[in-house]
Amino acid sequence: AQSVTQLGSHVSVSEGALVLLRCNYSSSVPPYLFWYVQYPNQGLQLLLKYTSAATLVKGINGFEAEFKKSETSFHLTKPSAHMSDAAEYFCAVSDRESSASKIIFGSGTRLSIRP
Amino acid sequence: NAGVTQTPKFQVLKTGQSMTLQCAQDMNHNSMYWYRQDPGMGLRLIYYSASEGTTDKGEVPNGYNVSRLNKREFSLRLESAAPSQTSVYFCASSEGGSGIVSPLHFGNGTRLTVT
Numbered sequence: 284a285q286s287v288t289q290l291g292s293h294v295s296v297s298e299g300a301l302v303l304l305r306c307n308y309s310s311s312v313p314p315y316l317f318w319y320v321q322y323p324n325q326g327l328q329l330l331l332k333y334t335s336a337a338t339l340v341k342g343i344n345g346f347e348a349e350f351k352k353s354e355t356s357f358h359l360t361k362p363s364a365h366m367s368d369a370a371e372y373f374c375a376v377s378d379r380e381s382s383a384s385k386i387i388f389g390s391g392t393r394l395s396i397r398p
Numbered sequence: 399n400a401g402v403t404q405t406p407k408f409q410v411l412k413t414g415q416s417m418t419l420q421c422a423q424d425m426n427h428n429s430m431y432w433y434r435q436d437p438g439m440g441l442r443l444i445y446y447s448a449s450e451g452t453t454d455k456g457e458v459p460n461g462y463n464v465s466r467l468n469k470r471e472f473s474l475r476l477e478s479a480a481p482s483q484t485s486v487y488f489c490a491s492s493e494g495g496s497g498i499v500s501p502l503h504f505g506n507g508t509r510l511t512v513t
Binding site (some may be wrong): 319387 | 440441457
């Protein structure tokens, strides 16, 4: 069964610094991968998704993620953090071999931005 | 432009009581999902419905039942609520279908407390 592991439940960076949120997946074949963001008291919104078209995926709000099969990773990055990026971020996976409809989330990483 | 609508937004139950959480989407999506969100555990999939007429267990189905009433509606029932079911419940939908990768659209959540 597919799964994702997010390293670091809480990441704190200074405004303007690089944001790096880590996600590793477990799947027998390259899966579909997603990053979602959740702002306080809201549902989740899609940031970006990987479906094998390109290994570097660009999303909204300046975020991007790179699929690395050799490392089974899909880390999320942003070159320069803004205060508005403070939120919780979730990596998610959908297995190509079984039902693509089953989408499993990681435990989340809370991103804090220091002024 | 409602998207995914969940009712109620808040609910307090006593142990042993039953209730149904309602979810409806107006995007003509095929797939619908129920997740629960608990601190430090991310979102865990309870049940999902890949298409109208089908339902499947997710990661944590025990203590829950679901009904895909029609293409628009997907309800979650707690037959005998337990304190361990205190959580925030999210309904989501996607364009769907097996083999089709599409993002999830989330409702705003139902905050359930079981005393």
